[in-house]
Amino acid sequence: MTYTVQIKVMPLKELLDPQGKAVKSSLESLGLDGIEDVRIGKNITLLVDAKNPVQAKQIAENASKKLLANPVMEYFEINVN
Amino acid sequence: MKFGVVVFPGSNCDRDMHDALAYDLEQEVIMLWHKDKDLSQFTTDDCIVLPGGFSFGDYLRCGAIARFSPMMQSVIEFAHAGGKVFGVCNGFQVLCESHLLPGVLLQNENRQFVSKNIFITDAPGNVYKIPIAHGEGRYYADEKTLDQLEANGQVLFRYCNEQGGITDESNPNGSLRNIAGICNPNRNVFGMMPHPERACSEALGNTDGRKIIKNLLIARQLVY
Secondary structure (H helix, E strand, O other): OEEEEEEEEEEOOOOOOHHHHHHHHHHHHOOOOOOOOOOOOEEEEEEEEOOOHHHHHHHHHHHHHHHHOOOOOEEEEEEEO | OEEEEEEOOOEOOHHHHHHHHHHHOOOEEEEEEOOOOOOOOOOOOOEEEEOOEOHHHHOOOOOOOHHHOHHHHHHHHHHHOOOEEEEEOHHHHHHHHOOOOOOEEEOOOOOOOEEEEEEEEEEOOEEEEEEEEEOOOEEEOOHHHHHHHHHOOOEEEEEEOOOOOOOOOOOOOOOHHHEEEEEOOOOOEEEEOOOHHHHOOHHHOOOHHHHHHHHHHHHHHHHO
């Protein structure tokens, strides 16, 4: 069965995110109040052929560890649908 | 000794590197295609160079995809066997993604692509003027790794001012501890963001790059 797997890859919390910082200052100049922080990462969608959601998640996790995320700078979260 | 320069799709300093090594430093240079994997013509006295550029369009992360090209598997084996590997700019990013060097190069703190001459130092009194051209050159590693790099003398170059002062103002990208270049503990894998190959020809008005390449890669040969 084919599962849609969403992988959220985000810069580590302790890292400066220059892109997020730029967007935050732009939101401020729009006059939008109440936004305390902006962090920007990426969303990767995989179509995975697997027996069950657990296996689909394992495949995505393996892909994330090997290539899709770099643990020195990023963390990832996986959602299987 | 001879040099091999790896060409990835998107490399754009491979020819500069070739010309600097072949014509300005009079070394034997062989160009290597990323889809090949044969390094049998090289011994561990030789040096494989990963040039600057935008390998695989910088997709996903700078250097992340190049790391899995067939030639890189051979380069990683070559490095583990003790062969010299030298990465400049995108090549440095590839070395970090390949875990041949620790840490990572993040987007510049000022969010800008910076292309200009800067100064770097490898020891008190030694200052080199070398061009940089990158958008992702902010060296980052955790504190423990940084302390280890310093304790082992693995920090090769730091950004400095013209007088050699290592200051915040002379740091063009926000690199931690002004780090511009590092090596591995065995001192056979070298990576740096500045481009010494662009400063090797008298016609270009700056030959500081020659000293760097000679000291780092060629003179060592004579010492052994």
